Amino acid sequence: MTEQNRTGQGRILVVGSVNVDLVLGVPRHPEPGETIAGTGSRRSPGGKGANQACAAARLGGDVRFAGRTGTGADADLALDLLRRAGADLTATTEVSDAETGLAVVTVDEAGENSIVIIAGANGSWTPQDIEELRAEVAASDLVVSQGEIPAAAVDQLSQLCAETGTRFLLNLAPVIDVAESTLAMADPLVVNESEGRLALTALTGSDAPDDDVATVRRLREAGVRSVVMTRGARGAILAADAEISEIGSPTVQAVDTTGAGDAFVGALALGLARGESAADACRRAARVGAFAVTRHGAQPSYPQQEDVLPG
Incomplete structure (x- = not known):
């Protein structure tokens, strides 16, 4: 047991994507074939893996991030806020021989976003690369990954967690073709409403119900250890042990929803790594996600330890 573990802080290893986000402000999202005038642009660090690691680190977590970038100025920008956190x-x-990942994000006046991702170096992960992280996995209290690196790499990471007895949080966003054993290993599997239905269909081969609670229940019945379904302003649904509960979210005025789900996952990971109950960790994560939507950008919007959370 490490000194960090003995202090109850919890060590987190995040393995995932790192991008530069090119964010475009628009009055509304364009229709297919339509050209509209934007209201501004900015470049900032992003990528689901880096976002989640940054969120946990800014809240005081002991976080190690394993990612892949290209070379040059984009790599420096992509890692800047992680370093500062x-x-x-x-x-x-x-x-x-690869470029740093890129996400082109359009954000409308209501704060809703649409995103196109170019994987770049994020797509170069192999199972052999993951195997080289065995010691890091074994030394961690919680390992976190997402769907923005190749499925074979995520499957190998899940296998390493099984072999080392390390808890594995999988944010299946976007939904990729991971093995059933990987979904079963996730504790929790974190998905939004559409991702949850896709994951259930992949596991069972049958259509998912329209009802969110029923989808979460069926994911548990299909063998997933625990499930957290995020639902934006409506909070989250948690299925752990034999119980299913709804977690509320504070009411805030959203200006930009980019990266809010990653803020939730980072805060959730921190709580779980520190030994909090899943319900308590979800409640704080919902407050962190709500804080994030009140500011622009992904990582720049995440709270520091001293910030007051809504709700």
Whole structure:
């Protein structure tokens, strides 16, 4: 047991994507074939893996991030806020023949976004690369990954967690073709409404119900250890042990929803790694996600330890 574990802080390893976000402000999202005038643009760090690691680190977590970038200025920008948050980046590497991942994000006046992602170096992960993280996995209290790196890499990470007895949080966003054993290993599997239905169909081969609670229940029945379904302003649904509960979210005025789900996952990971109950960790995560939507951008919107959370 490490000194960090003995202090009850919890060590988190996040393995996932790192991008530069090109964010475009628009009055509304364009229709197919339509050209509209934007209201501004900015570039900032992003990527679901990096976002989740940054959210946990800014809240005071002991976080190591394993990611892949290209070389040059985009790599520096993509990792800038992670460095400032105090995340350990020694497991993050540069890929000389690939570009740093890119996300083009449009945000309308209501704060809703649409996103197109170019994987770049994020797509270069292999199972062999994951195997090299075995010692990092074994030393962690919680390992976190997402759907923005290849499925084979996520499957290998899940296998390492099984072999080392390390808890595995999988945010299946976007939904990729991971093995059934990977979904079964997730504790929790974190999905939004549409991702939850796709995951259930992948597991069972049958159509998912329209009802969110029924979808979560059937995911548990299909063998997933625990499930958290995020629902934006409506909070989340938690299925752990034999219980299903709804977690509320504070009411706030949203200006930009980009990265809010990642803020939730990062805060959830921190709570679980520190030994909080899943319900308590979800409640705080909902408050962190609500805080994030009141500010622009992904990582720049995440709270620090000293910030007052809504609700």
